[in-house]
Amino acid sequence: AGAGVVGQVWAAHQRFWGHMCLAAKVPGVVRLAREALASGKAVVIGLQSTGESLSGPGGGAEAGCGSTAGGIMAELLEGCGRSFLPGAVVARLTAAAAGIQLPLNPLDHVMDALGGPEEVAEMTGRRWRQVRRARGGPWEWDERCAGGEARNVREREAFMAGRKLVAVISEAASTGISLHADRRAANQRRRVHFTMQLPWSGDRCVQQIGRTHRSNQASAPEVKILMTELGGEWRFAAAVAHRLRTLGAITQGDRRAGGCAGDGLQQFAVDRRLGARALSQLLAA
Numbered sequence: 001a002g003a004g005v006v007g008q009v010w011a012a013h014q015r016f017w018g019h020m021c022l023a024a025k026v027p028g029v030v031r032l033a034r035e036a037l038a039s040g041k042a043v044v045i046g047l048q049s050t051g052e053s054l055s056g057p058g059g060g061a062e063a064g065c066g067s068t069a070g071g072i073m074a075e076l077l078e079g080c081g082r083s084f085l086p087g088a089v090v091a092r093l094t095a096a097a098a099g100i101q102l103p104l105n106p107l108d109h110v111m112d113a114l115g116g117p118e119e120v121a122e123m124t125g126r127r128w129r130q131v132r133r134a135r136g137g138p139w140e141w142d143e144r145c146a147g148g149e150a151r152n153v154r155e156r157e158a159f160m161a162g163r164k165l166v167a168v169i170s171e172a173a174s175t176g177i178s179l180h181a182d183r184r185a186a187n188q189r190r191r192v193h194f195t196m197q198l199p200w201s202g203d204r205c206v207q208q209i210g211r212t213h214r215s216n217q218a219s220a221p222e223v224k225i226l227m228t229e230l231g232g233e234w235r236f237a238a239a240v241a242h243r244l245r246t247l248g249a250i251t252q253g254d255r256r257a258g259g260c261a262g263d264g265l266q267q268f269a270v271d272r273r274l275g276a277r278a279l280s281q282l283l284a285a
Contacts, residue, residue: 125172
């Protein structure tokens with residue numbers, strides 16, 4: 001039971017800080033996206049998780065709080081209450097957690113800063129999202145997927161036709177759709193593809209970036225992988241870089257064949273002989 005509790009706490013710890021890292025990137029991606037739009041380009045923003053199960057109505061513990069990190073914290077406290085903490089302690093910790101100002105769901109924050117659903121094409125699998133009807137107004141819950149998968153199709157058409165110049169995609173929409181500067185589409189602006197959140201799997205990373213890099217394109221996309229300066233995230237990027245090199249070696253017989261995604265992640269590749277030697281010297285010192 002003790003090992004199970006430790007695993008539960010550690011998993012919540014990783015997820016919590018992962019979403020905090022994602023939220024920290026929002027101001028940067030908004031600034032870079034605005035610069036790209038001002039220079040006549042179209043923007044695609046990719047992430048893996050929408051956080052709806054923890055921050056949306058009908059999700060996990062304390063769902064509807066609007067903060068994914070807050071939902072993770074509430075879910076952990078609820079689980080601890082069932083496992084080993086007395087109810088009074090859980091209540092006190094929950095009250096203390098409610099007083100912490102945690103960031104809004106990063107996906108909702110990005111969309112709002114770039115003009116809201118009227119300006120941003122969202123292609124995800126979530127049903128609910130938070131919107132503001134007026135700049136600076138209150139946040140409201142909006143049922144997004146009344147039309148199911150057809151909603152993503154309509155959003156894609158709006159982006160490719162140029163009615164919307166920003167697209168946001170999650171893992172649920174990272175296969176089977178084309179968002180590149182197709183010569184047959186009205187929107188042939190050069191794509192700037194921002195990756196805010198890397199997947200664990202190298203092939204999934206290639207899949208997502210491949211949405212904007214396809215045949216018959218008027219121009220190749222600019223791919224920008226956004227990272228914080230935290231060592232843990234660099235370590236994570238190093239693992240993805242290794243998987244991309246492995247994927248290229250398996251599929252094409254060339255470990256350099258991971259594509260532009262692999263090239264962009266090479267600077268984070270710390271799992272090499274020099275990295276191991278540096279770690280050994282640090283521990284010895």
